[in-house]
Amino acid sequence: MIARGAALSFAVAGSLCAAQQIHAQAPAAPARTILAIGAHAGDMELTAGAVLIKQHKLGDRVVILQMTLGEGGNSRLSPTVYGAQKRREALAADSVIGAETIFAPYRDGEIPNDEAVRRYVADVIRTVKPTYIITHWSHSIHKDHANTSLIVQDAVLLASLEGVVTTHPAHRGVRGIYYADNWEDAESFSPYIYVGVSDEMAQWREAVTKYEFVGGTISSFKYLDYYEALSTVRGAISGKGRAVAFDIESFGKRRVLDSLP
Ligand SMILES: [Zn+2]
Numbered sequence: 052m053i054a055r056g057a058a059l060s061f062a063v064a065g066s067l068c069a070a071q072q073i074h075a076q077a078p079a080a081p082a083r084t085i086l087a088i089g090a091h092a093g094d095m096e097l098t099a100g101a102v103l104i105k106q107h108k109l110g111d112r113v114v115i116l117q118m119t120l121g122e123g124g125n126s127r128l129s130p131t132v133y134g135a136q137k138r139r140e141a142l143a144a145d146s147v148i149g150a151e152t153i154f155a156p157y158r159d160g161e162i163p164n165d166e167a168v169r170r171y172v173a174d175v176i177r178t179v180k181p182t183y184i185i186t187h188w189s190h191s192i193h194k195d196h197a198n199t200s201l202i203v204q205d206a207v208l209l210a211s212l213e214g215v216v217t218t219h220p221a222h223r224g225v226r227g228i229y230y231a232d233n234w235e236d237a238e239s240f241s242p243y244i245y246v247g248v249s250d251e252m253a254q255w256r257e258a259v260t261k262y263e264f265v266g267g268t269i270s271s272f273k274y275l276d277y278y279e280a281l282s283t284v285r286g287a288i289s290g291k292g293r294a295v296a297f298d299i300e301s302f303g304k305r306r307v308l309d310s311l312p
Pocket of ligand 1: 090094193196
């Protein structure tokens with residue numbers, strides 16, 4: 052398990068906390084790869100973009116897999132026209148973040164919950180070789196978000212198995228899945244890891260406002276206000292000024308000690 056300076060809180064995963072604290076002063080680890088997988092273009096940038104910016108600045112490779120363009124979200128434009136717009140916006144936003152972008156071949160509202168999509172994501176994982184994956188929490192009001200979360204969890208396993216044949220060899224290097232703090236995925240979401248992002252918020256705003264929908268002209272939801280305020284709330288709780296929070300699976304929160312700390 053890695054541990055390195057400013058990125059330490061990002062890497063903490065339950066029972067490994069104590070070991071990581073011991074190694075907190077260890078020399079900087081080699082750069083990692085962070086793969087963020089969102090159901091709709093914009094999901095990962097809004098929820099985790101500030102952390103992705105931070106990790107990129109720390110030397111990590113950052114890749115965003117957009118499962119769909121979210122092309123159905125504009126009542127004034129056809130999915131074809133708005134999808135083309137969302138593709139341009141995603142590339143512009145991810146460029147500001149310092150992320151590479153991969154567009155999956157799925158349609159808004161129609162991400163299948165089947166074996167083929169798991170194989171597709173597993174093959175992306177084998178291609179990108181991520182150290183960490185960020186995706187949706189599985190309890191969501193949006194079917195695409197919930198499906199993406201389930202697909203990613205299974206795809207990490209499939210990607211690691213030698214016996215599962217895709218076009219690339221197995222990748223066993225995923226050290227953890229982090230679930231993003233998304234207003235649509237709030238049911239039973241419990242913030243566990245907080246990452247300070249005070250110095251990244253201006254760049255985050257520049258990135259996410261590449262998406263027209265963030266500005267409030269397409270959807271009435273106040274995306275910018277919500278995620279700005281959320282970073283203040285998470286920052287207040289963590290004493291980090293501004294922060295982004297993630298949840299992890301409950302089994303990762305187990306701590307095993309020889310005596311009370
Ligand atoms: Zn979404």
